[in-house]
Amino acid sequence: MAAMKHPEASEFRLEKVLHALSDGVRLGIVRQLAAEGEASCAALDGGRPKSTVSHHFRVLREAGLVRTTPFGVTHMNTLRRAEMEERFPGLLEAVLAAARG
Amino acid sequence: MAAMKHPEASEFRLEKVLHALSDGVRLGIVRQLAAEGEASCAALDGGRPKSTVSHHFRVLREAGLVRTTPFGVTHMNTLRRAEMEERFPGLLEAVLAAARG
DNA sequence: GCCTTAGTTCCATCAAACTCGAATTAATGG
DNA sequence: CCATTAATTCGAGTTTGATGGAACTAAGGC
Numbered sequence: 612m613a614a615m616k617h618p619e620a621s622e623f624r625l626e627k628v629l630h631a632l633s634d635g636v637r638l639g640i641v642r643q644l645a646a647e648g649e650a651s652c653a654a655l656d657g658g659r660p661k662s663t664v665s666h667h668f669r670v671l672r673e674a675g676l677v678r679t680t681p682f683g684v685t686h687m688n689t690l691r692r693a694e695m696e697e698r699f700p701g702l703l704e705a706v707l708a709a710a711r712g
Numbered sequence: 713m714a715a716m717k718h719p720e721a722s723e724f725r726l727e728k729v730l731h732a733l734s735d736g737v738r739l740g741i742v743r744q745l746a747a748e749g750e751a752s753c754a755a756l757d758g759g760r761p762k763s764t765v766s767h768h769f770r771v772l773r774e775a776g777l778v779r780t781t782p783f784g785v786t787h788m789n790t791l792r793r794a795e796m797e798e799r800f801p802g803l804l805e806a807v808l809a810a811a812r813g
Numbered sequence: 814g815c816c817t818t819a820g821t822t823c824c825a826t827c828a829a830a831c832t833c834g835a836a837t838t839a840a841t842g843g
Numbered sequence: 844c845c846a847t848t849a850a851t852t853c854g855a856g857t858t859t860g861a862t863g864g865a866a867c868t869a870a871g872g873c
Contacts, residue, residue, distance in 0.1 A: 615821095625739070625807070625810045625811060626733075626734050626735070626736055626739060627734075629730050629731075629733045629734035629807070630730075630731070630734035630860095632727075632730045633727050633728075633730035633731035633734050634727070634860095634861085635727055636861090638726070638727060651819080651820095652819075652820065653818095653819065653820085659862085659863085660862075660863045660864075661819080661820065661821085661863090662820090662821080662822080662823090662862080662863055662864075662865090663861075663862055663863060664820085665820060665821055665822085666821095666860090666861075666862080666863095667861090668820090668821095669821085670860095679820095681820095681869085681870085683819095683870070683871075684817090684818055684819055684820090684869080684870050684871060685818085685819055685820085685870095686819070686820065698810075699806065699809075699810040700806065700809065700810075701802050701805070701806035701809070702803075702806040702807065702810055704802070705800065705801065705802035705803040705806045706726070706730070706803065708800075708801065708802070709726045709799075709800040709801075709803055710726060716851095731830095735830095735831085737831090752849080752850090753849075753850065754848095754849065754850080760832085760833085761832075761833050761834075762833090762849080762850060762851085763832080763833055763834075763835090763850090763851080763852080763853090764831075764832055764833060765850085766850060766851055766852085767830090767831075767832080767833095767851095768831090769850090769851095770851085771830095780850095782839085782840085782850095784840070784841070784849095785839075785840050785841055785847090785848055785849055785850090786840095786848085786849055786850080787849075787850065787851095
């Protein structure tokens with residue numbers, strides 16, 4: 612799968628990030644990624660159809676929250692914590708803390 | 713105008729807060745309220761129709777971000793910074809910092 | 814080459830949400 | 844009481860976004 616496009620940290624847009632995080636399914640994905648470090652899409656689908664999950668990962672990618680890297684036949688996803696921190700200091704960590712509590 | 717209902721800090725829901733902040737108009741309102749302390753709805757309408765502005769204030773109120781108090785014939789709006797901080801520490805301040813930068 | 818696996822893309826459907834005009838309510842002033 | 848001002852509520856139109864089935868693509872294994 613050809614490398615998918617991910618925005619640079621300088622291109623992250625606050626409203627897009629907030630919108631991406633305002634959905635329950637996506638917030639759950641982000642939470643799990645934060646807890647487990649990395650995971651395939653399938654590991655986080657929660658029993659939902661692939662097309663739905665793929666849509667949510669796309670939104671997360673385009674907001675800059677998640678990086679997806681092809682790894683053999685699966686795709687590995689990681690949170691872009693450091694870049695988010697650089698661009699919007701404290702934001703993602705505050706959301707993660709809020710989602711935990 | 714009978715006192716409008718505002719949720720308690722314990723009732724704030726993260727996804728609702730993030731959704732409220734993910735709209736450009738509302739983010740602008742929140743930014744201005746943070747800068748100016750308080751303002752009437754009309755002072756923040758940006759030339760938009762009243763019904764539109766009223767809608768956005770409602771979303772902000774229901775998320776817990778804004779408190780609206782009748783004050784004579786106008787309504788005074790303030791950010792509920794302390795309560796947000798109590799419920800979701802660091803979140804609103806990180807968003808405000810990001811919106812400024 | 815063929816099959817399987819993992820995701821994406823396309824498409825349609827349906828619900829949520831933004832916008833805004835018009836009617837309404839609430840408080841004040843004359 | 845009437846007019847004015849400020850904002851809410853109602854209703855309609857339009858857009859955005861979520862969901863999920865079907866077809867497609869890329870990588871690996873036999």
